[in-house]
Each structure stands twice: as structure tokens, then as C-alpha cells.
Amino acid sequence: MRFEKLLRPGVKEIKEYVPGKSIEEIARKYGLAPDKIIKLGSNENPLGASPLAVAAIKERTGKIHLYPPSDALELRKALSGYTGYQVNNIVVSGNGMDGIIDTVMRLFMKASAEVIIPIPTFLYYEIATLANGGTPVFVNRDENYNISAKEILNKVNENTKLIFICSPNNPSGNTVQEEELRKILESAKTIVFVDEAYADFSECNLMGLVREYENLIVGRTFSKAFGLAGMRMGYAVAPEWVCREYMKVMTPFSLDALSIAGGIAALKDKEHLGKTIENVNKGRIQLSKGLTSLCKVYPSEANFIMIDVSPRKAGEVSESLLKRGIIVRDCTSFRGAGESLIRITVGTQEQNRKVIEALSSII
Numbered sequence: 001m002r003f004e005k006l007l008r009p010g011v012k013e014i015k016e017y018v019p020g021k022s023i024e025e026i027a028r029k030y031g032l033a034p035d036k037i038i039k040l041g042s043n044e045n046p047l048g049a050s051p052l053a054v055a056a057i058k059e060r061t062g063k064i065h066l067y068p069p070s071d072a073l074e075l076r077k078a079l080s081g082y083t084g085y086q087v088n089n090i091v092v093s094g095n096g097m098d099g100i101i102d103t104v105m106r107l108f109m110k111a112s113a114e115v116i117i118p119i120p121t122f123l124y125y126e127i128a129t130l131a132n133g134g135t136p137v138f139v140n141r142d143e144n145y146n147i148s149a150k151e152i153l154n155k156v157n158e159n160t161k162l163i164f165i166c167s168p169n170n171p172s173g174n175t176v177q178e179e180e181l182r183k184i185l186e187s188a189k190t191i192v193f194v195d196e197a198y199a200d201f202s203e204c205n206l207m208g209l210v211r212e213y214e215n216l217i218v219g220r221t222f223s224k225a226f227g228l229a230g231m232r233m234g235y236a237v238a239p240e241w242v243c244r245e246y247m248k249v250m251t252p253f254s255l256d257a258l259s260i261a262g263g264i265a266a267l268k269d270k271e272h273l274g275k276t277i278e279n280v281n282k283g284r285i286q287l288s289k290g291l292t293s294l295c296k297v298y299p300s301e302a303n304f305i306m307i308d309v310s311p312r313k314a315g316e317v318s319e320s321l322l323k324r325g326i327i328v329r330d331c332t333s334f335r336g337a338g339e340s341l342i343r344i345t346v347g348t349q350e351q352n353r354k355v356i357e358a359l360s361s362i363i
């Protein structure tokens, strides 16, 4: 193509993000009825969204011809109540936490910038780095998928701009030890982005450290515990100086009016959040107990568990599950994950039972 040479260096080499499979795709491919398919590949909320959020979204459609407030102040106030941080420490994004990551990249990246990514982990950090002209620098996690501050700090140099730490980590489900994170925050003269997409399900909450460190940004999402993945809403808690600059470079009206209304209502619905967390707590135990005799199950603090099906291949086992109408996440596309890891979203009790039953006959 004549104009391809205009592309930013590195863009052609980016491997596309591999999303979890959709119900429509699997129904078509295997000739299954869509309502019989169990979707446990994208860590969504099997209980759905808060009914209060759905009602608020419907109500707001009546005024959809009007722009939303560009600073999403009312939602940020509600988030202030939820997080305990001031509004000036909170920013939001209309494309989920992916959008937050992208805007943070716009704030800090330049050509030749390096971004440290402990792998295996969420794939979008790598894509966002390359798409913003940077170079990802990978550090392997240990056999239990823990990070080592020492190994990360060894990779820091004058070009390092950002370090991504996912806690609980996707796909392994483990959290980062606060001491290790503190070592990184104190020694690395860079921005540390802690991705807490799954922290609502965990005892480990690192957001509190934003009060202590001027180089820490913590990303969160409405896609998981709040069941609003389809709305695409993310937020971050960060030092005031970061939020001030963030508000300048984000796309105007970044969060749409329906999302703002839904988000405020979802934050108020403590009952739905409580039920969601209880379902995950019980479901993790159910899945772990049901699967331990079949394969290695990793401990998880998220709304999913990771299993190792070796000597079988994750691709082969996932495919057998797909044929039975169960969508899980084959982790082979996660850099550094090898070929035998599968991630399973915690579903309802009934869905979990079906997964255990299916895996028992496959493995």
C-alpha cells in the first residue's frame, strides 16, 4: 500500500488483541442455541448489572440529545464516596480501563520510551505501549506468577516511563505483595500503573497507597464487579498532579450520559455488589474443590480461576468445552503463559457445576 509507510513505526508489528469468544460466534460455529451457551471467558458478572443501574440508564435515554457534563463530576463525586478519595484524585474514561491506560500513555510516552510489563498478564499493556510508539520490556513472573521488585528494578533505565502491575493479575488471579510494590514505587523514578480491575473481589487493596506516592496511578473498572462491561466505563485514582494533566489530554465528553447515570446508580446499589462478591467467593471455592483432582488450580483473588491442564494443551481442552457450549479463556495467546493454562470466570453455582462436569469428562 502506497501510504502504509506513513504509519507510526511499530504499528504494523502489533499483534491484535485477542478477546474472549462471544456467544454469537460459538453458536454459529458449533450450531448451538445461543441461550444454552455458558460464557465464562471474559470475566463478566454472571448476575448481570445492578437493576438500579439499568433503570437509571433507561431513564436517561429521554435526554440523550444533550451532551453529558464533560468532567463527569457527579459520577466522580459518587466515586469519591466509594473510594474515599477527593474528586480531584479521580478521573474517568469512556472506553473502560483500556481507555484510562490509553490516556495515561498519551501523558507519558515518547519515542524510545520503555514500559516494563511483568508477564504473563493483561495483553493490552503491550498493545498500548506499541501503539503509542514505545517499547515493551518484559519481565517473567516466577512459577507462582509473583513479581520480584528486584527483577523489575533491574530493567529500569533512563528511558523507562511506566511500569504496569496487575493485581489481582489476569490471568493468574494472584495479588502483588504490598512490600514488593513499595520497593518499586520508592526506587524506580517512573510512573507505576497498578491495574486493580479485579480488586473489588480481593482482600488486597492497593489504592490506599496513592495517598503516599506521587508516582502511583491505580486503574479500576465498572466492567467486572459492577456488571457494566457493555457500557465501557473505567476510572482511576491518582495524585492530583496526574489528574490535572489527564483532564487536559483526555477526549472531551469521554464518558457518555448513559454511562454516567448507570455508574452513579450502580455505586449506590450495595445489595447487588454484595450479592456479586458473595457469588464469586462461593464460586471460587466450588470450582477449586471440583477441579483440584483433575488439574492444578491456582489460588485466585479475582472473579476467575486459572487452571493448568498439562500435559494436555489448553487449546484442545478449551475447544472440547466450546463444543459443549462452554466458553472459557485459552491463555495460549497471553505472552509467556505457555500452552496449558485456561482461565475460567466464576459463574453461577449451576454454571460452575456444568464446567466441573464437562472438565471431568474431558480431562
Ligand SMILES: Cc1ncc(COP(=O)(O)O)c(C=O)c1O
Residues within 6 Å of the ligand: 042, 043, 095, 096, 097, 098, 099, 122, 166, 169, 170, 195, 197, 220, 221, 222, 223, 229, 232, 233, 234
Ligand atoms: C486486568 C484487566 N485490566 C483491564 C481490563 C479492561 O477493562 P475494561 O472493560 O474496563 O476496559 C481488563 C478486562 O478484562 C482486565 O482483565
